[in-house]
Amino acid sequence: MAETNALDALIQALRRLPGVGVKSAQRMAFHLLQHDRPGAQLLSRALQDAAGHVHHCERCHTFTEDVICSTCLDPRRDHSQLCVVETPADQSALERTNAYKGLYFVLMGKLSPLDGVGPKDIGLKKLFDRASDGLVREVILATNFTAEGEATAHVIAEGLKARGLTPTRLARGVPVGSELEYVDLGTIAHALVDRR
């Protein structure tokens, strides 16, 4: 498929998408050119639009096209609660539970010293300032329950305590609908320690 420059350039550009290797990129380029040229045009414009207009909310750091996102501006939300998540996708998952009515702070990453991601890269200074606005009473740490997510939560919790704020963490335990026999031992041990 080394026939045309435009096609080669498209395959190379598609390879920059996460999880797309050369075979997938070829298949995508072939599909778009052979079966879905309107899709190619649409995707081109959508990329242009998003790269040009989407930036970070000044208050919570999530993606928005405005200066401050609609969640942060919503007067019906509880301004005394601030939930810290790693990504907008995590925020979206929490929103879909309909169980949380407070505000968010989106780290857009997690502490990961091996990848060179330090406190500055995930805006911890900004988070601490945001949490010290006088309205926030509780900071809920909802980073992932992976090694890096736990480390990030730990660092944030220490920083918040030093500023006299109260961090809480999402409960660890047995997932809804699961049978103990098939749950991993670490989870059961944690559920036992955190029993209530």
Add this chain to the structure above:
Amino acid sequence: MAETNALDALIQALRRLPGVGVKSAQRMAFHLLQHDRPGAQLLSRALQDAAGHVHHCERCHTFTEDVICSTCLDPRRDHSQLCVVETPADQSALERTNAYKGLYFVLMGKLSPLDGVGPKDIGLKKLFDRASDGLVREVILATNFTAEGEATAHVIAEGLKARGLTPTRLARGVPVGSELEYVDLGTIAHALVDRR
């Protein structure tokens, strides 16, 4: 991640790529916006360029930016051999073997009655005209060895014979480097019938 229209539009557009579901599309959009905005711009331009400039070679139907592709125009190639493949990727695989110096005809698909793909959709009329140019002595059928690829090869072979042309088919047999014990029985049976 339902915060911004541009982001939603990007996720929807990415879902039109083959093999990309909503989670992958979110991950791709997030990656591009957070970590690779130049990549997003590059991909946008590459899509625009390819959708605007790439079309089919008038002679062999493969993707090209010219009226006739460079392979068809190459005077060093053997114009008496015509190899019929399903896709430009298959053509590329054959080219990389360095074992074929003739010309190609790319069907850009395969006969697939269940999907409503008939002889017209893969340009069989055009192939028969192409093969009857007086120069072509042998048509090598290199469609895939799947049910649909075999059916396509069969239909093309019948059409070519009716026009007094000689179709040949890539040899079926045991792949290079494999041990008989682990080769599927259909392949061994074919290799036995086609022994030489």
